[in-house]
Ligand SMILES: Nc1nc2c(ncn2[C@@H]2O[C@H](COP(=O)(O)OP(=O)(O)OP(=O)(O)O)[C@@H](O)[C@H]2O)c(=O)[nH]1
């Protein structure tokens with residue numbers, strides 16, 4: 271009973287402090303939709319935004335010397351001064367900017383990879399990843415627009431923000447948050463009732479709990495979305511019956527004859543991976559052994575591998591031969607956001623079984639439909655259907671929050687080790703909780719602003 275009121279009061283106070291704390295710092299985000307367009311816009315806003323630009327931009331003059339509202343050509347470099355992209359950038363000095371603060375706009379080349387790298391450079395140079403709607407929220411707070419105008423922007427964007435809320439990542443973050451809340455509640459109880467003290471063995475238990483939280487955070491940071499996608503690409507697995515044209519499709523998307531194609535059923539025995547670049551989105555394409563009941567041990571091993579790679583797929587391409595009869599299991603096919611069904615061999619006549627069958631029709635032989643397929647793959651990657659932690663722009667923000675949370679936990683751990691009073695590490699733990707809460711974006715909807723601006727796209 272006592273515990274539950276304790277917990278909710280912690281969450282509420284966190285939210286109020288959160289708002290104050292957040293208003294002062296410099297934020298950055300990719301403002302254009304992920305994976306679309308030839309040009310992406312990265313925005314930085316806040317008192318240090320021009321200083322951040324100075325650190326990452328090489329041009330004839332430094333950005334702090336730029337006249338306001340004038341476009342300049344420049345190069346964005348990483349921490350080792352390696353070129354990330356050639357860009358056009360402009361600075362907009364307060365108060366005549368969208369947010370009313372010093373604002374930097376960097377127009378880099380489109381595609382997730384480049385814009386994500388530019389954003390990463392901004393974050394490394396001291397900016398914090400913006401929350402959804404935070405740019406517009408600042409504009410509102412600085413008197414640049416009224417609330418109805420802000421809401422009109424919402425209608426305009428119809429944001430699909432924080433997808434992570436629904437995904438496995440969201441679940442994990444929520445669990446982390448709950449563990450932190452219960453840990454803090456415990457510690458604060460011991461502060462409120464000092465006469466009860468924390469017994470030494472309890473001390474150990476506390477540090478063990480904190481260690482487990484830190485451990486979970488590090489694992490999340492190491493594996494969650496962004497890092498994985500940038501390193502490994504989005505996993506797109508091609509599967510289907512033997513001879514459907516899986517290997518032909520891999521070759522078609524790659525643009526060269528990487529894999530052996532033949533009319534023999536069961537040609538491909540192993541999974542084959544190749545990276546392709548779809549408008550800046552790194553995609554790891556997997557060709558697999560065709561599915562059929564086989565007596566060959568080797569082929570069965572190949573099929574087992576196919577099934578395994580399907581489990582870890584971000585997106586599946588189920589390819590079937592449109593010239594052949596429809597397999598019986600196809601009647602019960604249900605729409606699945608993580609799967610695209612492809613009817614191959616449109617250059618041949620379509621078997622009557624497929625009449626009215628909804629699928630993307632392609633021909634690996636003539637290349638027909640492959641451009642549409644690429645578009646569809648990109649759409650699935652950027653839409654909500656794909657595993658949420660794969661969405662790059664959102665995950666940079668998550669990672670930034672998680673990193674801050676982990677740093678705060680590390681500080682708390684050190685304070686604990688040094689034998690200082692609970693008041694000291696409680697401060698750090700609350701900061702960790704705030705940062706974790708930012709990921710989910712539900713750090714208590716005590717203010718209307720939260721719910722209004724929470725609907726925005728990041729970078730707006
Ligand atoms: N006419 C026509 N033939 C195609 C098309 N795509 C693939 N084929 C042919 O279909 C046969 C099988 O193609 P593959 O790409 O090897 O098929 P697969 O699904 O990889 O087959 P397995 O590796 O055996 O599972 C080959 O003879 C291809 O030339 C197409 O669009 N049109």
Ligand SMILES: [Mg+2]
Nearest residue numbers: 516517537538
């Ligand atoms: Mg094959």
